[in-house]
Amino acid sequence: MDKLSQLRKEYKKHQLTEEMALGDPLSQFKVWIHEAVEAELPEPNAFILSTVSENGTPASRTMLLKGVDAGGFVFYTNYNSDKARDLAFFPVASICFLWLGLERQVRISGPVTKVSREESEEYFHSRPRESQIGAWVSPQSQTIGSRQELEDRLEEMTKQFKDTDVIPLPLNWGGYRLQPVEMEFWQGRPNRLHDRLLYSENESGGWKIQRLAP
Numbered sequence: 694m695d696k697l698s699q700l701r702k703e704y705k706k707h708q709l710t711e712e713m714a715l716g717d718p719l720s721q722f723k724v725w726i727h728e729a730v731e732a733e734l735p736e737p738n739a740f741i742l743s744t745v746s747e748n749g750t751p752a753s754r755t756m757l758l759k760g761v762d763a764g765g766f767v768f769y770t771n772y773n774s775d776k777a778r779d780l781a782f783f784p785v786a787s788i789c790f791l792w793l794g795l796e797r798q799v800r801i802s803g804p805v806t807k808v809s810r811e812e813s814e815e816y817f818h819s820r821p822r823e824s825q826i827g828a829w830v831s832p833q834s835q836t837i838g839s840r841q842e843l844e845d846r847l848e849e850m851t852k853q854f855k856d857t858d859v860i861p862l863p864l865n866w867g868g869y870r871l872q873p874v875e876m877e878f879w880q881g882r883p884n885r886l887h888d889r890l891l892y893s894e895n896e897s898g899g900w901k902i903q904r905l906a907p
C-alpha cells in the first residue's frame with residue numbers, strides 16, 4: 694500500500710488576489726477554463742455534479758460542461774436518470790471543477806432548470822451520429838442484465854435509424870442549466886495557505902467578493 698499519509702505537494706504555481714479577480718465570476722470562470730484548455734489538461738470541461746435525492750442521500754458524478762453563458766452552466770444527460778430524478782425533487786445542485794495541473798478548484802451552487810427543447814435539439818444534432826444513437830440505446834441509471842443487452846439494442850437502433858438522416862432527439866434526453874448563486878475560486882498556495890475568493894450575489898443583483906480562510 695502506498696504511504697498515502699506521506700504524499701505531499703506544495704502548490705506554488707499561481708495566486709489569486711482581490712486585485713486580479715474579475716468583478717463578475719462568470720468572466721473569471723471563463724478565464725480559468727480557457728487557461729485549463731490552453732494548458733491541455735485532460736478533460737478541462739469535466740466537473741463533479743452533486744445532487745440530493747428525495748430521501749436526503751447526496752450523490753456525485755462526473756459530467757461535461759457544454760456551455761457557459763450569462764444564464765449559467767449547461768450540461769446534458771438523460772431525463773430519466775438518477776440525477777434527473779434528484780433534480781426534479783430538489784432543483785438545486787453543487788458543481789465542482791478540479792484543474793490539478795493549475796492547482797485550481799472552482800465550486801459553484803445554485804438552482805437548476807431544464808434548457809429549452811430547441812437548445813437541446815441544437816446541441817444533440819451537433820453530436821456525432823453514434824452518440825445520438827447512443828442516447829436512444831442507454832436507459833441511464835437502470836439495472837441491466839448484461840453488456841450484451843446494450844450491444845443488441847445498439848444494433849437494433851442502428852438498424853431502425855438506417856434510413857433516417859436526422860436522428861430525432863429522444864424525449865428523455867436534454868440539458869440543464871445551473872444558475873450560479875455562489876462561486877468560489879480556490880488557488881493552491883505554499884504552506885497550505887491557499888487563496889479562496891467567494892463570490893455571492895448581493896441585494897442589488899451584483900456580486901460581492903469575500904476572502905475565505907483556507
Ligand SMILES: Cc1cc2nc3c(=O)[nH]c(=O)nc-3n(C[C@H](O)[C@H](O)[C@H](O)COP(=O)(O)O)c2cc1C
Pocket residue numbers: 736739752754755756757758768769770771774775776777833834
Ligand atoms: C469524464 C466523464 C464525463 C461524463 N460526462 C457525462 C455527461 O456529460 N452526461 C452524463 O449524463 N453522464 C456523464 N458521465 C457519466 C456520469 O458520471 C454518470 O455515470 C451518469 O450520468 C449516471 O449518473 P446518475 O445515475 O447519477 O444519474 C461522465 C462520466 C465521466 C467519467
